[in-house]
Amino acid sequence: MSDVVSQQIRDVAEEWPVRASETPFQGRVTGVRTDEVLMPDGGYARRDYQTHPGSVSVLALDDQQRVLLVRQYRHPVRQRLWELPAGLLDVxxxxxxxxxxxxxYEEAHCKAGEWRVLVDFYTSPGGTDEALRLFLATDLAEAEGDRYAAHGEELEIETARVPLAELVRLILAGKLHNPTLITGALALQAALTGPGLDALRPAESPWPARPFQSD
Structure with missing residues (x-):
């Protein structure tokens, strides 16, 4: 691929005119918004989508090239899924x-000495504005102090450590379905077999989808 074409293959910010907008539902964290959006043919189309504060996730890789997983029940799909530690940007x-x-710390009682940005992505851009930043955490160790006092569905969380190569095999075999886990495992495999981990962005890299104050 030529440098000129490579420079053109990137997402760009754009916003089509909105004639009307309403929020027919607002829950504790997420809501539903309805926009009437101007289409290229001059007409308007209704777009319903979930509003979301954003999320973070962690692919924690130990010194044996194993990925730390958690398993939780996910009611909308009626399955208990293996996933990466993740959570909302509540503030x-x-x-x-x-x-x-x-x-x-809360989901696995672990800490990490090295942090990098693995990938940023929109979880389902046709249906929600949720943006997710996925970190790669290495140099793992058990966290100090007491374990986080889990409650609700968190009481059922299980953990496991699975070799990256085995995760990739299970993903391609259709055995694992969480999109963040799939994205993270395949991105890490690509980094390790390609430019290497040093090519990943620093942990405090800007994130235009969810701007924040760095330290």
């Missing part, structure tokens, strides 16, 4: 690195 403008460190 507007919250530093996503701090949120990711919190989730790694």
């Amino acid at each position: 507007p403008g919250e530093n996503p690195l701090h949120a990711a460190q919190r989730e790694l």
Whole structure:
């Protein structure tokens, strides 16, 4: 691929005119918004989508090339899924690195000495504005102090450590379905077999989809 073409293959910000907008439902964290959007043919189309504060997730890789997984029940799909530690950006403008460190501690009682941005993505851009930052955490160790006092569905969380190569095999075999886990495992495999981990962005890299105050 030529450098000129490569420079053109990137997402760009754009906003089509909206004639009317309403929020028919607003829950504790997410809501539903309805926009009437001007189409290229001059007509208007209704777009219903979930509004979301944003999320973070952590692919924690130990010194044996194993990925730390958690398993939780997900009611909308009626399955207990293997996933990566993850959580909401509950506070507007919250530093996503701090949120990711919190989730790694709460869900797995772990800490990490090295953090990088693995990938940023929109979880389902046709149906929600949720943006997710996925971190790579290495140099793992058990967190100090007491374990986080889980409650609700968190009481059922299980953990496991699975070799990256086995995760990729299970993903391609259709055995694992969480999109963040799939994205993270395949992105890490691509980084390790390609440019290497040093090519990943620093943990405090800007995130235009969810701007934050860095330390």
